[in-house]
Amino acid sequence: MKVEEERMKNERETEGVFEPKIVGFLCYWCSYTAADLAGVSRMKYPPNLRVMRVMCSSRVDPVFIIKALLDGADGVLVAGCHPGDCHYQKGNYYARRKIALTKRLLESLGLEPERVRLSWIAASEGPRFAEVAKEFTERIRQLGPNPAKGALFL
């Protein structure tokens, strides 16, 4: 099924339909496991999300997000354990501060903060992961291609 979807996606791309590229930083302990669960439960979600596993959502330096956005991504998802459930006690609280700062910074420079998303997805929430991936892909699809990725002199 996955292969079939990928093939259709490629077809749409060659037809000139915009297919978002989304980078997902998923925390090892919760959100990555949720993605795994969604997979083994055969849940359907768009293949636009490229997953990177990080040991904690707080490992995501805002620079990673900006680098992704400047270098070809249309959206960036950071997902981790729910507040209070961090494997390292407080990592996700730090992550929340970092993402809030990044979004505020992008907003103050008119650089589309809605291309960055922070969500809490627990290890057991496979359906939720699929839903977040679907929702976010849909939003980015509506936003259109990221203007920064094509800017020649960036």
Add this chain to the structure above:
Amino acid sequence: MNVFVTKGEGRGNLVFRALLKGLMEKDVVKVALVCAEDPTGNSFVHVLTGDTSVVESSWPVPPVMPVQGARVVSKITRKGPVELPTAVVLRPCELRAMRELVKLNQVKLDGLLTISFDCPGVYPLQQYLSGDRSFMKASIDEAFGHFDLSGTRPLCQICHRFTGELADVEVGFLGAPDEGHYLIGHTRRGEEALKALGYQEEVDLERRVDAVQEVIKQRIEAREGYFKGEFGPKVVGVEALLTTLHVCINCHNCMRVCPICFCRECFFDSDALKVLPGNYLVRAERKGALRFLPDTLLFHLGRMNHMSTSCVSCGTCEDACPNDVPVSRLFAMVADKTQAIFDYEPGQDLDRPIPFIDYQDEELHDYEEPYIESTTHRPSSS
């Protein structure tokens, strides 16, 4: 403790020379860290001296800021507190940066007697070097208490944190009658210093408080107006931002002179951004062409992420830019916004950790995005 000092031989630098000399003669401090004119007469440097004759010919409040004072204090005290009591004259922005560095373990406050004042601003270094130096030197001394100095750094003109209230001893010119000045001891160390100098009579500061509030109000209005009206449109949006930054030559001078950027190796100079030729080729293919040196925008946006919550809006970065990128205004504009989400003011409260190492259980929920049942587009909550 607040005292009033009548006008002596003059204003400005004379006041500070006399104050420092008094502190040294009464043995309140043994050493002073103060600016002095370079022997060539071209610029100013910080000097560490125990010699009162050097202090007498010093320029505690020079018309320029070649090196941010917080960096100097950090250089001296990073490995440990000063061994002899030391007086240090700092502009308010230097003082705030120094206090940020205390939180970052780059400055030890013990043994330091900090002196600050109502700062009239500084001239951009290039302008001083190529302009009428004696005029600028004189106008700084004249400017105390008036706050109408023109031609200063763009950020100085919209600075609303221009008083020295965070120092041990504050020298206040605003609101002081007959061209005199106030000496205000804000800490125990500061009060003891004033007592040692023989001051006793307490005065009422009501006049000063009103005068200061008035200027703060004007400056906040000017600041918001400038960032929203004149400057904002020049940098907001990908196109505008690139137009503003296109002359950046990636020299990283702004980072090197920044008092907050204390990291021994900056992420943007590190191996993390050094990649194999193939990587550049892939990026070039994707975009059509890749600009070199690469990652200019990444550097500025990334640095904003790393240090804007501690940015004190001093403007030193813009002084150091060889290509006149309005980098300090860009950073200050963003910093005002990023500091606001944490309700954080750099340098104000020493007990409040920097936002990156602090959190609250319940905060910033606007930036989290739970999924909603339907798959329809949900507008951004930011």
